[in-house]
Structure formats: structure tokens, C-alpha cells
Amino acid sequence: RKEVEQDPGPFNVPEGATVAFNCTYSNSASQSFFWYRQDCRKEPKLLMSVYSSGNEDGRFTAQLNRASQYISLLIRDSKLSDSATYLCVVIKRGSTLTFGKGTMLLVSP
């Protein structure tokens, strides 16, 4: 099993739709979790950290399920500008970041 796995997509959704991505991780010692957004041919940028209690930032909600070893990202009321690749990032204690390959989202008018 790969350290961090994501469905590559693409997820094609219309504007206004709700879409969710999952990311599974293999190491139960993983400590910190993030979602990054990467636009085509650009650098990744932090979208949000993922806390054990779950967290919400506007239209974006991140959840962590330690028992099943996955994190999720929910996007409500999708905008055209949400079209990007979403990278899942997992960190083990005292270690460096491990990136998933990303899930591509395409929002259409």
C-alpha cells in the first residue's frame, strides 16, 4: 500500500455542486495532515490543515478519520475558480512531508 493515496480524477462537476475527495494513508503514526491546492503549472499552496475534530473554512470542510486512516475534503457550492489539483499531505512525527499525487477537480459552467 502506498504511503498516501488519492483518486487522480478528474472530478468533473457543474458550478454550485458539492464534491468530496478522500485521501488514505498507510502509516498509523502519521501526525499532521494538510490539503494543498495546485493550479496548473504553478506551485502548491496550503488550502487548510486538517484537525482531529474536523475544521471548516468557508465552503471547505476537512475531516480526519484516524481509525480508517483517511482524510477528506468537502467543497460546497463549487466555483469555476476551484478548478485545480488538490494534494493530500501527511506527516509522521519528526519526519518530512509526504505528498499524494493529487486529485484533479474541473468545475464547469
Add this chain to the structure above:
Amino acid sequence: DGGITQSPKYLFRKEGQNVTLSCEQNLNHDAMYWYRQDPGQGLRLIYYSQIVNDFQKGDIAEGYSVSREKKESFPLTVTSAQKNPTAFYLCASSWTSGGKDEQFFGPGTRLTVL
């Protein structure tokens, strides 16, 4: 403005030549990182540095070298020993290593070896 700069944005080299990619940050971050991204792939860690004059190999260090003589600068040399050097190279920095702090990325350098 604070941030991370990488230069050049695009770089072309002939096979067998060494090439050095620049990375500078004025965020006063202690830790700096180099990643490589290939099409359809996740980011893979090449080297990282937690403090000046110290650096560690990442997952794919073979064929690369780095230096950290100044806090602000972490140049990456792609040597002729790197078998598949054509890729998108991203530099990042954070307050500390160990992963709890957000990593800020530079705009990247696209290296093409002809």
C-alpha cells in the same frame, strides 16, 4: 514583500552538463526543502535543510547536491549523474522542520535537458 523566489523559471541544458537552480527566501525560515514533480506524480523530496550549514538527503537525492551557506539561500545542483533530470523543481521553506509548520513554495523552475 516576503516570499520565496526561484530562478530561472525555465531552464534548458544539454545532457551531461551540471546546472544549479537558485532558491532564496526572505521569510526568516530556518528550514528549506527541494522537491521534484513529474507529470501526474506527487512531489518527491530531494534534499532538506533544518539549519545553516546542515542538510539531509530526501527520498531521491542521487544525482543532486545542495549547500546551505546562508539562511536565505538553498541552491540545488543537478549533476550529470542524475539519469532523468527533466522535471519541475520546487523549493519550499518553513519555520522549522518536523512537519508541523506550513511549507511555503516558490514558483518553481522547469528544467529541460536536451
